[in-house]
Structures are given as structure tokens and as C-alpha cells.
Amino acid sequence: MLEIKNLHAEVEGKKILNGLTLTVNKGQVAAIMGPNGSGKSTLAYVLAGKPGYEVTEGEVLLDGQNILELSPDGRAAKGVFLAFQYPVEVPGVATMTFLRTALNAQRKTRGEGELSTPEFMKLVRDTSTKLGVSQEHLRRAVNVGFSGGEKKRNEILQMAILQPRLAVLDETDSGLDIDALQIVAEGVNRLRSPERSMIVITHYQRLLNFIVPDVVHVLAKGQVVKTGGKELALELEAKGYAQFVGEAA
Amino acid sequence: MNVELRPVKTEAEQALSAAYAAARATLPGKGDVAKLREDAFRRFETRGLPHRRVEEWKYTDLRALLRTAYPLAPAPDAAAHARVRNAGGILSGVDRRRLVFVDGVFAPELSDLTEEEGLTIGSLAEALTKADPLAMARVGKTFVTEDVAVALNTALMGDGAVIRVAAGVALRRPIHLIFAASNDRPSASYVRSLIVIEKGAHATIVESYEGASSQINSALELIVGDDARVDTIKIASGRALQMASLLATVGARAIFNSFAFAADAELVRTQSFIRFAGEDTKAAVRGVSLLRGRDHVDNTLLIEHAAPHCQSREQFRAVLDGDSRSVFQGKIVVQPHAQKTDAKMLTRALLLSETAEADNKPELEIFADDVVCGHGATAGALDPGLKFYLMSRGISEKESEALLIEAFIDETIEEIAHEGIRDALKFAALKWLGVRS
Ligand SMILES: Nc1ncnc2c1ncn2[C@@H]1O[C@H](COP(=O)(O)OP(=O)(O)OP(=O)(O)O)[C@@H](O)[C@H]1O
Ligand SMILES: [Mg+2]
Numbered sequence: 001m002l003e004i005k006n007l008h009a010e011v012e013g014k015k016i017l018n019g020l021t022l023t024v025n026k027g028q029v030a031a032i033m034g035p036n037g038s039g040k041s042t043l044a045y046v047l048a049g050k051p052g053y054e055v056t057e058g059e060v061l062l063d064g065q066n067i068l069e070l071s072p073d074g075r076a077a078k079g080v081f082l083a084f085q086y087p088v089e090v091p092g093v094a095t096m097t098f099l100r101t102a103l104n105a106q107r108k109t110r111g112e113g114e115l116s117t118p119e120f121m122k123l124v125r126d127t128s129t130k131l132g133v134s135q136e137h138l139r140r141a142v143n144v145g146f147s148g149g150e151k152k153r154n155e156i157l158q159m160a161i162l163q164p165r166l167a168v169l170d171e172t173d174s175g176l177d178i179d180a181l182q183i184v185a186e187g188v189n190r191l192r193s194p195e196r197s198m199i200v201i202t203h204y205q206r207l208l209n210f211i212v213p214d215v216v217h218v219l220a221k222g223q224v225v226k227t228g229g230k231e232l233a234l235e236l237e238a239k240g241y242a243q244f245v246g247e248a249a
Numbered sequence: 250m251n252v253e254l255r256p257v258k259t260e261a262e263q264a265l266s267a268a269y270a271a272a273r274a275t276l277p278g279k280g281d282v283a284k285l286r287e288d289a290f291r292r293f294e295t296r297g298l299p300h301r302r303v304e305e306w307k308y309t310d311l312r313a314l315l316r317t318a319y320p321l322a323p324a325p326d327a328a329a330h331a332r333v334r335n336a337g338g339i340l341s342g343v344d345r346r347r348l349v350f351v352d353g354v355f356a357p358e359l360s361d362l363t364e365e366e367g368l369t370i371g372s373l374a375e376a377l378t379k380a381d382p383l384a385m386a387r388v389g390k391t392f393v394t395e396d397v398a399v400a401l402n403t404a405l406m407g408d409g410a411v412i413r414v415a416a417g418v419a420l421r422r423p424i425h426l427i428f429a430a431s432n433d434r435p436s437a438s439y440v441r442s443l444i445v446i447e448k449g450a451h452a453t454i455v456e457s458y459e460g461a462s463s464q465i466n467s468a469l470e471l472i473v474g475d476d477a478r479v480d481t482i483k484i485a486s487g488r489a490l491q492m493a494s495l496l497a498t499v500g501a502r503a504i505f506n507s508f509a510f511a512a513d514a515e516l517v518r519t520q521s522f523i524r525f526a527g528e529d530t531k532a533a534v535r536g537v538s539l540l541r542g543r544d545h546v547d548n549t550l551l552i553e554h555a556a557p558h559c560q561s562r563e564q565f566r567a568v569l570d571g572d573s574r575s576v577f578q579g580k581i582v583v584q585p586h587a588q589k590t591d592a593k594m595l596t597r598a599l600l601l602s603e604t605a606e607a608d609n610k611p612e613l614e615i616f617a618d619d620v621v622c623g624h625g626a627t628a629g630a631l632d633p634g635l636k637f638y639l640m641s642r643g644i645s646e647k648e649s650e651a652l653l654i655e656a657f658i659d660e661t662i663e664e665i666a667h668e669g670i671r672d673a674l675k676f677a678a679l680k681w682l683g684v685r686s
Contacts, residue, residue: 048641051633076643088638092656098639101652106643141656158642 001026002166002197007058009046009222016042018222019058024166024215027194031208031233032201034219035241040201041085043219044170047199048082049075062166076102077109079165083155083172085201090142095154098142099124099161106162127160131187132180148175156187167191168199173207185210205237220245262297264318268437269404272321276407278377285389289403292395299397308576308608309518309547311398315490319464321405322352322436329431330356336429337457339484339677343669345423345455352431353438353465354408367418367450373409373441384411387443391470392496392522394551399494402468406441409467412454413444416474419451423667428467430460430489437464448474448500453667456493457484464490475500475527480666483519484674485511485546492518501527501556508665509536509565510674511546512681520549525559525587533562537661537674539681540573540605547576554587554620563594563624566661568654569605580612581622588617594624599631599657601650651682 002024009017016039024030034040046053047060049072059066067075090098104114115123128138133153143151152172159167169188173181188211192198200211208216208230216233218226218241225244226232258266269290276286298315299306333351348370349359355372362370376384389403410426428440446452458465473479477500485491491514499505509519521534538546548565567575577596598607611624631653639649658678665671 048637050637050641071646072637072640073643073645073649076641080641082641084638088634090635090638090653090656092660093639093652097652098642101648102639102642102644105645105648109643162642 001063003061005059005061007043007046007060008056009042010054010056011042011052016222017046020219020223022217022224024197024199026197027192028214029192029198029200029211031213031216031230032199032219033203033216033233033236035245038219039222040219041170042222044082044085044168044199044201047075047166047168048072048080073105074109076162076164077106081159081162081164081167083152083159083167083169085170085174087143087151087155089144089146091144093142095138095140095142096124099158102158103161123161128157130190131157131160132183133157149177149180152176153180153184156184160187160191163191165195166197166199168201170201171203172200173202173204181207182210205233208233218244258297259312261312261315261318264320265401266294268318268321272405276405277374278380280380281385282377282380282388286404289400292400293397293404296397305396305549305578307610308574308578309545311518314516314545315464319435319437321407322354322430322438322463325351325354325356325431329433330359332431332433333429333460334359336459337425337427339457339486340425340455340670340673343423343425343667343673345425347425347427348410349427349429350408350410350440351429352436352463353428353440355410365421367415368420369413369415371411373411373443374407376411376443381411383413383445384443387445387470387472388441391472391498392524394496394522396494396520396522398466398492398518398520399468399496402439402441402466402494405439405466406468407439409440409442411443414446414450414452416447417449420453423453423455423670425455425457428456428458428465430463430465430487432460432462435462437466440465440467442467442469444469445472446474446477446479449476450474451478453480453482453670455482455484455670458489458491458493459487461488466492468494468496471495471497473497473499473503473505476502478504479506481507482665482670483507483509485509485514485517485519487513488515490516493520495519495521495523497521497523498526499523499530499532501529503527503530503532505530505532506664506666507534509538509548510662510677511537512539512677513541514544514546516545518547518549520551522551524553524555525561526555528556528558530556530559532560533564533664535563535661535664536565537658537678538565538567538575539658539678540567540575541570542573543571544573545576547578549576549578550580552579552581552592554581554583554590554592557586557588557590559587560591561593563592564661564664565596566657567598567607568601568658569598569607570601572602572604574606574608576608577626578610578612579624580614581624583613583615583617583620583622585616588619590617590620590622592620592622596626597657598628599654600628601631601654654682655679
């Protein structure tokens with residue numbers, strides 16, 4: 001379970017999160033929507049521990065532990081996973097090396113043994129096939145020369161392999177064509193589990209037809225200004241954010 | 250009044266002059282060779298050691314860096330041979346022909362002289378002494394330069410390899426020239442090699458330099474014939490001063506690749522003088538330098554496109570830690586008739602410490618109008634965005650950095666054609682990285 005309590009954060013001296021409080025229960029999928037610049041990606045980065053994102057107040061508990069004290073890799077080993085809004089290209093680092101290093105590093109931190117080569121290969125092969133990521137892409141350096149949509153798929157592939165406890169998907173739908181959206185959504189749905197919490201950040205109700213959220217939160221000016229069921233997304237689609245934005249402090 | 254007189258010559262310059270005066274009578278070669286030495290020595294005498302006001306040596310002030318010129322190494326004895334038995338081990342996993350030079354002197358007993366058709370191997374000392382026609386016709390003529398390091402080499406050259414690969418012959422395995430300092434007491438050596446790869450022949454030549462508390466000045470005259478394919482790889486390591494000059498002329502329709510690798514090397518100057526003398530040649534001049542502590546590695550190029558339709562790629566990367574300093578100076582000259590020249594120079598430095606320094610000086614001198622030439626240079630720290638991406642997947646900070654540095658290095662090493670040598674250098678780079686953490 002994820003509990004975010006009165007979170008204040010700033011970047012380069014600019015206050016972006018202003019007392020954000022939010023709970024995502026085990027097994028829950030929470031959608032976060034909100035206007036451009038409202039702080040959605042900032043929240044995602046703060047959760048993952050990106051340097052430069054300074055928390056000035058509040059806490060973030062994952063299964064009772066304050067993760068803000070952990071380094072990004074420590075959080076990952078605890079089960080935090082961020083699917084980036086803009087995944088970066090990592091020239092010269094082969095995708096397979098990357099996946100394997102990441103998986104084994106996490107397992108090591110958790111005191112689990114490394115996966116054998118055949119086990120790892122089978123895991124990657126099975127997962128990539130389901131997500132439509134080709135062998136050719138796996139042979140390339142991480143994200144290098146991938147299209148926007150291919151990069152997003154690669155994020156979900158990483159998530160499926162790393163099996164996080166808390167997955168944060170930052171606009172994973174943007175840049176995906178209709179078929180890809182469906183494949184990715186199916187991939188995400190397969191990962192829904194009573195043991196896993198998910199935060200799905202999106203601008204579009206369409207994604208939420210495929211990944212049906214348990215709860216929808218609206219973020220504005222660094223705060224949660226409205227919480228509702230999945231029908232809230234439909235309402236936002238029809239009326240926009242104007243009605244909520246005024247309510248933020 | 251007390252007028253302080255500054256000596257005209259530095260202590261090192263005086264020692265070098267004294268070394269030449271003492272050795273000239275016994276250095277190999279008479280007549281033309283002696284005259285060549287004499288002219289070269291005079292060039293050194295008039296100019297002195299290059300210093301920072303000499304443009305080509307701006308960042309490697311040899312006058313300041315070379316405080317003491319070590320005495321010429323005595324002829325190595327059996328004990329010296331024994332001490333360098335494992336030299337060249339960096340390529341121990343590669344099936345290659347070892348030719349070992351101990352303190353600058355060819356050691357046939359330590360070398361692999363098994364016969365191979367079309368391959369002739371000899372020693373320079375012998376060739377100069379006997380006035381061997383091939384050597385006499387070539388030495389000092391492959392790429393004429395006024396450079397003082399080359400002049401000193403010419404004046405004092407003691408031994409080296411003389412290799413000929415006959416037309417159309419493809420060597421079965423790489424030749425590995427191993428220059429090892431036996432490390433008994435500080436000493437200097439001057440080696441000059443002459444390698445002729447005839448028309449259509451294929452060869453891979455590795456030079457490696459190692460050994461502590463020594464000074465080596467080497468020059469390799471390389472003649473690449475028409476339609477030949479030649480790969481040269483130079484490996485530098487050790488707490489020593491290593492000055493190496495490649496003097497090359499490349500014929501038509503040739504494929505020529507050179508690679509300079511330095512890891513944990515104290516003070517290295519690699520200068521490549523390369524002339525493309527025949528058309529339609531494709532060449533790549535690359536290098537990777539890994540530095541830490543107070544290491545200083547300088548790669549200086551003079552690439553002369555003297556024939557039309559040649560392509561050259563110059564790519565150098567350096568990773569710098571501690572207070573180290575890397576220097577890249579690349580000058581590409583395109584002669585008036587060298588139309589359709591395609592030359593691209595790219596250098597990148599990865600700075601792991603705030604006190605490391607990377608100097609970059611690319612230069613293009615273009616006298617032809619129909620050419621494509623360009624250069625680019627970057628220097629900076631590891632990309633924090635990339636590092637965060639790796640760490641967000643659970644990879645530790647150290648390991649994330651290591652992966653990114655390794656990737657940066659491997660992208661250039663990857664271009665080495667010979668798989669075994671490529672893997673050996675990747676492994677050496679990993680070893681260098683391993684010490685870091
Ligand atoms: N590094 C930074 N320096 C300064 N301001 C920043 C920085 N990063 C984000 N911001 C600002 O913080 C605010 C919130 O940005 P954030 O990226 O979290 O918004 P978002 O809700 O994800 O928007 P979008 O829907 O466009 O993705 C914006 O005003 C943005 O300009
Ligand atoms: Mg965003």
C-alpha cells in the first residue's frame with residue numbers, strides 16, 4: 001500500500017507539489033489526471049527519487065516504510081517502478097544487458113539469487129512476445145532508434161520483467177497507436193494483482209476504457225482536488241478541468 | 250649587481266645532447282644514415298625540446314614535462330630478458346606473432362620467427378649496419394616532418410622492426426610488436442620500425458608499450474600499398490614517458506584503420522602523420538584513452554589528403570578521472586587536387602572528476618573546393634538523466650556509472666576489426682573501470 005501524506009516538493013526552487021495527499025491500496029489501480037503542468041510527472045519523479053526534486057515536507061510510505069530516504073535503486077529494489085513519460089535512449093548499453101543487470105541487482109538487494117541465463121532468456125522471450133517487442137529491438141541498445149511508441153512498449157516490458165509492487169505509468173498511452181494501446185493495456189492488466197498498486201497518469205479517458213481504474217484523482221497545482229470513481233474521467237472528458245482548477249489553494 | 254644567467258638549454262636538453270655525442274660513433278649505420286642522424290640532431294639542437302609556444306605541442310609542454318632525460322638503455326642481458334617474459338600479456342588470448350624488443354633492442358629469442366610465406370622480418374639495427382637497400386631507400390622518407398620528437402628519434406634510433414609483407418599476401422595472424430622496458434634502472438630507448446605492406450596485401454599490426462620508469466621514443470614508418478588492407482593498433486600502459494610517432498603513407502583503394510589505446514599510462518604522446526597518397530582509400534583513425542591520477546595522454550594527428558576521393562574518419566574518446574589531462578589535436582589538410590575528400594573528425598571526452606581536463610583542438614585546412622569535411626567535439630560529465638534511468642531500474646549508482654562509461658568506451662573499441670584484439674581491449678577497459686570502484 002502506498003500512502004502519500006502532505007507532500008511538498010520543489011524543483012530548482014520552484015514549488016510544484018503543495019501538500020499532496022493520496023493513498024493507493026494494495027491491488028488498486030488509481031488514475032491521475034490533471035492539466036498540463038499540474039505536477040503529475042513531478043509526483044512520479046519524486047516517487048522514483050529523481051535528483052533535483054527536493055521534498056520539503058511530508059512523507060511517502062510504501063508498505064509502511066518511508067521511501068523518501070532511499071536512493072532510486074533502493075526504491076526500485078523495494079518495488080517502485082516508473083514508466084517514464086519520455087524514456088531516454090542509452091547508447092551502447094544493450095537492452096538484454098540492461099534488463100539482466102537491473103533484474104539481478106534488484107534480486108540481490110532483496111537477498112534473492114540471480115536468475116540463470118536460460119531462465120532469464122525464457123522470461124524475456126515470453127514477455128516480449130506478449131508485448132509485441134521484437135527480437136531485433138532487444139538486440140539494440142536501450143531505446144536507441146526506437147520510435148516513440150516502441151519506447152513506451154519497452155517501458156512496459158521492463159515493468160513486466162521487474163514485477164514491481166508499485167508501478168507508476170506516466171502517460172504511457174501518449175504516442176501509442178490504437179493497436180499498440182490495446183497491447184500495452186493488456187500487458188498492464190496482466191500485471192494487476194492483489195499485491196500490486198498502480199498509478200496510471202493520463203490525459204485521455206480512452207486508456208481508461210482499457211485499463212479500468214478503481215479510482216480517479218484529479219491533480220491541480222500540486223494537490224489532489226477531486227477524487228471519484230471511473231466515471232469522473234468521463235466527466236472530465238466532457239467538461240474539462242475548469243471546474244476543479246479554481247479549488248486548489 | 251648579480252645577473253642571473255639562464256642556461257640556454259634545460260638539463261634534459263643537455264643530457265640529450267651528451268647522449269648523442271657519446272653514442273653517435275656506435276649507433277648503427279654509416280654514410281647516409283649517419284648524415285640523416287646528424288641533420289636530425291641539428292634540428293633538435295636549434296629548436297630544443299618542444300614547449301607550449303610550439304603550436305603542435307601546446308598542451309604537452311615537453312620542455313616542462315621532461316625534467317630528466319634518462320640515459321640510453323644498455324644492451325639488455327639475460328636478466329633483462331627474463332624480467333620482460335610476460336610483456337605483451339594484454340593480448341595473451343590472441344593468436345598472434347610476438348616480436349619482442351627489450352629496452353629498444355630486438356630479442357629474437359623471445360620472438361616468434363616462424364616462417365610465413367610473403368613475410369620478411371628483420372631488425373633495423375642490422376638493416377642500417379648492412380645498409381640494406383630497402384631500409385636505406387625508405388628510412389626517414391615516408392612522411393617528412395620537422396617535428397622534434399621525430400628528429401630525436403632519427404638521431405638516436407637504435408633498433409626496431411623491419412617488416413615486409415609481399416604483394417597479395419594476407420597475413421594469417423596479427424603481428425604484435427612488444428616494446429618492454431626491463432625496468433632495472435631508469436633508461437631511455439629510441440626505436441624506429443619500418444613496415445612495408447605491398448600492393449593488395451593484408452596485415453594487422455599491434456604495437457604495445459609497457460614498463461615503468463622508462464622513456465621510449467618510437468617511430469613507425471608505414472607504407473601501405475595500393476589495394477592493401479592494414480589495421481594498426483597501438484596500446485600504451487605503464488608509469489613511463491612514451492612518445493610514439495606514426496609516419497604513414499597510404500596508397501590507392503586501400504583500407505587503413507589505426508587505433509590508439511591508452512589505459513593507466515602516465516605520460517603518452519601519440520602523433521600520427523598520415524598521408525593519403527592514392528585515390529579511393531577508406532581510412533579510420535581512432536583512439537580511446539582511459540586516464541586517472543595525473544595521467545597525461547595526448548593524441549595529435551596530421552592527416553593529409555593528398556589524393557582525390559578518399560574518406561577518412563577520425564574518432565577519439567577519452568575518459569578522465571582524478572587530475573588527469575587528455576589532449577586531442579587533429580589537423581586535417583586537404584590538398585588542392587584532393588577533390589571529393591570526405592573527412593569527419595569527432596572527439597568526445599567524458600569527465601568523471603571536476604579536476605580533470607580535456608583539451609581539444611580540431612583544425613581543417615582545406616585547399617580543394619569540392620569536399621565534405623567536418624569536425625565536432627564534446628566534453629562533459631556523465632548524463633545525470635541516463636544515470637537516473639538506470640538507477641530507477643534498481644542498478645546501483647556505481648554500476649550505473651560503470652555501465653555508461655563502458656558503453657561510451659565500447660562504442661569506439663567496437664570498431665576494431667579483429668575480434669580477439671577488440672575483446673582484449675574491452676577487457677582492459679573493464680579492468681580499468683574495476684579499479685575505479
Ligand atoms: N526541472 C524543472 N525546472 C523548473 N520547472 C520545472 C522543472 N520540471 C518541472 N517544472 C515545472 O513544474 C510544473 C509541473 O511539471 P510536471 O512535468 O510535473 O507537469 P505534468 O502535470 O506532468 O504536465 P504534463 O501533463 O504536461 O505532462 C510545470 O510548471 C513545469 O514547468
Ligand atoms: Mg507529465
